[in-house]
Amino acid sequence: MKAYVYGAHGAAITEVARPAPKGTQVLVRVRACGLNRADLGMTRGHAHGNAGGVGTVLGMEWAGEIAGLGPEAKGVEVGDRVMGSGAAAFAEYTLADHGRLFRTPSNMNFEEAATLPVALATMHNAVVTNGALQPGQSVLIQGASSGVGLMALQIARFKGAGLVVGSSTDAVRRGRLKEFGADLAVDSSDPGWVEQVLKATNGDGVDLIVDQVSGKVASQNLAATRIKGRIVNVGRLGGAHADFNFDLHAARRINYIGVTFRSRTIEEIREIFDEVRRDIWPAVEARKLQLPIDKVFAFDDIGKAFEHMEANRHLGKIVATL
Template identity: 55%
Template sequence: MFMKAAAQHGAGVDIREVPRPTPGPNDVLTRNHTAALNRADLGMAAGHAHGAAGGAGTVLGLEWAGEVVEVGANVTRYKPGDRVMCSGLGGFAEYGVADQRRVFPLPGGNLGWREAATLSVALRTMHDALVLNGHLTPGQSVLVLGASSGVGLMGMQIAQHMGAEVVLGSSTTPERRKRLSEFGATGTVDTSAEGWSAQVLDATGGAGVDLVIDMLSGPGTNETMRATRIGGRIVNVGRLAGMRAEFDFDLHALRRIQYIGVTFRTRSVDEVEVISKAVERDLWGALEAGKLTLPIDRVLPLDKAQQALDEMAANAHFGKIVLECQ
């Protein structure tokens, strides 16, 4: 059996017929309704590896939502007909396969397919960064760098839900900064301003924040350390501003900062399962109550996958870009 999918080709993707995947013993096969774009899709579309995956012919798409069609012999939680949201690889297609440890049931009764496709990556990434690695506790202060991205918007909401007293979000665009309060921000930071750490110090009584969730990295890293309180933590989630930069080791030592790197590319599915269970434990009630949501900037059909990737690369969106797979 064959299906339509967006597969890597040249410097982008093309739409082609590929074999429909078959679930293994621990997998669920889904009929995909929607899929959401992530920054990693851009690199894979260009032909770069993402962990062990990638290369010519790879079906893109790290997260999607759909209906279970078939389950493997070892799967007990899900059955055909269940509505689920998945992460893994191959979401830009009419059907997808995900290990059961990468699958969530749709929370609540009213969540639509478009919204469901946007949640899996952001929930795991930000709960892992804020709680499991960032050790956020109630009453602390948080700065999310790159806050207008989908994961950034979710990060601010999770921080607020977990009890952060101060939640700062950064964006270099005034229009986007104005919207961050809708997603949990108590204040904003313009990282395009020289010496922008002063904005953070002003918001925290001169101390700096307890925890930075950094999706930018690059040449602003030393300024980020100046914005972090003595004894604080920086969790390096993304490198949107650059993979390499000058690092002031003396500043790092003087402020006694814990600098923590995270990625899902080197995690096993067992490790992902631990994170998934923590997400359900801490966040599922808020999800079912509609308190953790992401804005959808635009929706395009699967046939327009390359256009969707181009629009993400242009960085003109706020929130998530979604593909309709059926």
């Protein structure tokens, strides 16, 4: 089968053996796959958790049809239309645990479905489970113009947030954040953004920050968070190391929470998918939570899809179809 593999000379489409499902795994015939920032790093040989390096089939998000079942797989049948996340998504066939997928709604095509699994699981866990957002509370999404960021805005609005703030350093994308639920859009590269947030919250700061940027905004986040507020650290696109004002963190008694899928067990990941199904799945089926598709590429042009991502001018998801 065809797969997009990182090799000795970089990432390229290569013929590899079709995998066989074991245990609770299902075999999926992939019809579309979504690109994510972590994939871009892996095309350059960077590790993502335990994955990466020469011989790695790339990709972590897909939509397709179940083509085979492991002996312990339950709750699904061959032919079911599903979407999910996991390693080796950029291939004609991939494996997934039976608890790490969603059934694709009948009103959604494969391209649309491929945009959702990572964003839904990541941001429901960050905003609702760890962020503990309550109706009427205020929230700031750092890096809101990314695919997962746009989903975070929508989940916050759907869960009844009183004030939703989104950040983007790109003026055009920042100007579109209100389409996805933001009441206020700020430029996190402008030192004045903290004052904008404080002004919008009567000087208190927001109840919750979901941070995909980190780096130089880490201490600024502390200043923009209310006393006894929460910061959920999801990503580090702005840097994994930076100055951190420990005194301000203590003075404001902020609950600072780090999250990642890389160190979670499969049981923990199944629970995250179950929480999405229990809490917000009707809104997904009703198309109240969805992501725009910036551009669709044929799988044979997946290299061009990554060039498009690296140009960093897109809003929404980039998808490749098989």
